[in-house]
Amino acid sequence: MKIAFSPCPNDTFVFHAWAHGLIPGAPRLDITYADIDVTNGLAASGKGPEVLKISYAALPWVLSDYALIPCGGALGRGCGPLVLTAGQETAQPPDPARLSGRRVAVPSERSTAYLLFRLWAAQAVPGGVGEIVVLPFDKIMPAVRDGEVDAGLVIHEARFTYPSYGLSLMTxxxxxxxxxxxxxIPLGAIIARRSLDLEAIAEWTRQSVQYAWAHPDSSREYVMKHAQExxxxxxxxxxxxxxxxxxxSxxxxxxxxxxxxxxxxxxEGLVPEIQPVLLR
Structure with missing residues (x-):
């Protein structure tokens, strides 16, 4: 079975057991490791693999072909995207109005991070931000640091590493x-083609999650191999x-x-309207 997910630690941790043949009855996986913007595009193209990890923000464009699998993805509390600026914030709390008309780097225009940013900016940034620049997520903090953009929207492990770039938290x-x-916060979703046995895919995915928790050291080498330094x-x-x-679940x-x-x-006109029946 062909699958695409990111090389980030949460995805490799979740799928380690299935990827290594440790889930009874689950098919062998042919894995493509790709950034979320790439997997969003694969799903929207109609030519993507049978199973993908995409942003929840990309769901409205693909629900006719793909179903949402109710496990394996990334939701949570205290794990949302951050808006970062260069240098030390002098205003406390920081003033979002400083982003009015400014250039902001984002990891994808079909990402949950981007939807949250647009919804927040509509409330907090008078007149809205200026140019949106799409960059791979690992290029955003250097671009903010080097003055190529005025602010950056970051995800993943950037939550833990942004101070080392001399950046400050806007929100x-x-x-x-x-x-x-x-x-x-709904961040990343696992989806599968509707023509497949969706209950089986959900069960294999859930078993892979449970195996990862039960054997946390088993996946360490695999996770670190793909953890981008x-x-x-x-x-x-x-x-x-x-x-x-x-x-x-x-x-x-x-x-x-x-x-x-x-x-x-x-x-807000950012995504097509969804039919609730297609979500479950």
Whole structure:
């Protein structure tokens, strides 16, 4: 079975057992490791693999072909994207109005991070931001540091490493979302072609998550091989943050969070309107 997911620690941790033939009855995986912007594009093209990890923000464009698998993805609390600026913030709290008309780097225009940023900016940045520049997520902090853009929207392990680039936090979009809605943040989704046995895929994925938790050291070599020069401590923090109860099962709160995000984004004209029946 062909699958595409990122080389980030949470994804390799989740899929280690399945990727290494440790899940009884699960088919062998042919894996493509790719950034979320790439997997979003693969899903939208109609020519992507059978199973993918994509951003929840990309779901409205692919739900006719792909179904949402209710496990394996990334939702949570305290794990949202950050808006960063260069240097030391002098205003406390930082003033979002400084981003009015400015250049902002983002990892994808079909990412949950970008949807959250646009929803936040509509409330907080008078007149809105200026040019949006799409960059691979690992290029965003250097671009902010070097003055190529005025601010950057970062995800993944950047939560733990941005101070080393001399950057400051403008806002934590996860905290903003949670305070505004009371719901967890829907970040990355596992999807599978509707023609497949979706219940079986969900069960294999859930078993892979459970194996990872039961044997945390088993996946370490695999995780670090793909961890893009992260330290083991940062990789462990990444996994602890993004692999949680919602990874094992979305549950009612998870589905409510996804629905709230996509409905708000549709109201703002950022995504097509979704049919609720296609989510479950």
């Amino acid at each position: 934590d979009l996860g905290s903003w979302w949670e305070q505004d809605t009371g719901l967890p 992260l330290s083991p401590e940062v990789a462990d923090a990444h996994i602890k943050l993004y692999v949680n109860q919602y990874t094992e 979305l549950g009612d709160d998870g589905y409510a969070a996804v629905t709230a995000l996509l409905n708000r984004a549709a109201e």
